Amino acid sequence: MAIKPARNTTSVTTSYGEPYDALVLDAILRQSLVTVRTLGQRGMRVAALETSSYKLIPTFSSRWCQHSFIAPNYSQSDAPFVEYLKLLLQNNAARMLFTSSDGTLEILRAHRAEFEPLTRLAIGNEAALKIATNKDQTLEIAHRLGLGVPEGVTLSSRAEVKEALKIIGLPAVVKPNESWLWGEQHGVRLTCALVATPDEAYQAVEQLTLDGGSVLFQKFLTGRREAMSFLYANGEMYARFAQWAKRTQPQLGGTSVYRKSIAIPDDIGSQAERLIREINLDGYSEVEFRRDAAGKPYLMEINPRLSASVEVAVRAGVDFPYLIYQWAMGERIDRISSYRTDKWMRFLEGDMMTTLQALREQGRPGVTDAREALLGFWGSFFVPCNYDYVDIHDLVPAWVAAQNLAYRWRLNRKEKLARRDK
Template sequence: MYDAVVLDAALRQSLVSIRSLGKQGLKVAALEAENRVPAFASRWCRQGIVCPSVAGTDDYLAFLEQWLEHSGARVVIASSDSTVALLRQHRERLEKQVKIALARDPALRIAINKEATLEVARQLGLAIPRGVTINAPDEVSAALKEIGLPAVLKPVESWLWDEQQGGGVRFASRLVTTEDEAQRAAEELTYLGGTILLQQFLTGRREAISIMYANREVHAIFAQWARRTEPQLGGTSVLRQSIAVPSDIGAQSERLIREIDLEGYAEVEFRRDQAGIPYLMEINPRLSASVEIAVRSGVDFPHLLYQWANGGKIDTVRSYRVGKWMRYLKGDIMTTIEALQKRGRPGITPPLQAVRDFTFSFFQPMYYDYIDWNDLTPAIKASTEFTFEWVGGAIAKRLSRIKRSSS
């Protein structure tokens, strides 16, 4: 009998959830559609389950249902767009077996849709980026005349189903500096029939508010800012710091969550402009990749989420430690490489500054993702796999160049 099963075990936030619940004395299993998963090696992972099917598919669902029937797990926690979509679609059926740590519709439907989220924010008086909705690539030219360049193209919903491939596709935001770039990005982002937003490009500080909300009550609120992200535009934070909740975006986030009535965990992202005015970017209604900085600072969101989903008493957290740094080293390496490869583009740190900042960060006291001195095996496994991938990729590129030069 398991207390919880954590899906998407390959994600960083899933390892955080396993450790968080395990340290509370709960029995936790983890499931992923591959076996090279550092989280499986955690001392608090009672069972690592390898699903033979791609996440989000009917076969994945059938495997999960069969495992739930035999395991008796009480709560399921998901952290990826594909599994969230799957749980939404089959929620009524799955909840006959397990409790799902995920907000309900219509609140969840609003939160995963940027256009719907921004409309609610606009009605509440929050600042939102100037933007135009695009349904087809031929609408790009007119949209650019209204928004200007550089601009950001992003999907209204980050995850779409691809019937031909039999799986889901996740789309990330794109910075465009020319009309040709915008046209190509729009063609890629709309090929599955999705809608995209063309928004003004904001370069100020990126801040996020994490909230645990249930039964009309905020049980915890936490703030962080991202010094570096991967990729540098709209990516996950790879170097972040806990900060006191800013009065402006703290109040705005709470108003937004209450208006939508979005229960469970949510991360509300903002980007400030050069004048310091915060603009709402989006809401992530699932455990975010950066959640470990909150846990290390004293706000155990995975455990709060479990308490809520399990129907028990939810703890209330009134304070946390500010000024704590946390770094995702693999992501920071990739961010630095991106700065070297894309030098000169808007929003990209100059190469020399990027290398200097990356190096100096080693002298800053901070936590590192994956590293828990009471549970080191996942960090060792993640580092080993990254090293082999890095070396293997370099060798493959070298052999490819030799082959081309000899032909």
């Protein structure tokens, strides 16, 4: 299999054979761009990789991206992707490997023994990952530690929904027990769903259990969404960071699109740290909480890979990608004792989408009032804020991201017109 660089006229390429300090997978994701930038600004040689699923990739256009690679898509089978990545690492040495998605995390876990002789993997130990990627196991340990756990039941089929409705009621949240699942012929990333009627509950459970696995049917909570991020290694906590996601896309359980660095809350700060220490989850992790109407925090999940919201931490003074690099390479890890609070970060595309969603879904549980949604969206332009993709020292990725949005909008419009004309 030939290894070729991405055909992206704005990417900075170098000759083959020279070792890279880091290879960043999942280049389409915002956190991957942040990783390339922060390591590149420190003088490191960084390459990035994405699959053939995407046309325009902002990370490839960064001035700090030394080389870009396009690998086979792994959604149907991971074998071509694994073969490609192994050949790439054999022919173009990279000291360590970053992952930012559930899909590539699962691939690296499954093939750890094949990749570890070739490079350092920036993922936690397998025993801890097995717990962190399974919500049932995570919540069981959290409950034992005294953390708030949402009222819920575990379901494996549509037939169990009726009993769940009696116990939990509506509205409710249906969550996959594991975010990435390999079916018989493909891999799929599963996301949670808010259900307000029995029909929606049956449909959501049926859809999320099509490829096997189980779901959590949980009580719907309406309070703030907050998260704690950590860099933990060798029994010591090297960095702690807290953020509040004011808006997410989609509005329930989605990625944060308007978030702020906050002082570490006394309750979730200590709770999240106890959980990470109990599981012994080394490396980077993000622990998500949702508060109820009275302000009590409940654990949602642990994210054991680099998360989409990480740039707000970097801008506030906690350079998690570099800390991850130090940890994975076995170097001395910097200790971060403080950071800047009240730093806002905004993903404009996602904020536009969640505002439009709010306007379309008025009256549903958890959906912001139309007037409040519009005032919040437009008012945010008058708040000092950093924007995802935008860096005055590296502006091209923001332009490519805008092109990518326009391309996807045109493609979506063509598909809608084609369906209408049938």
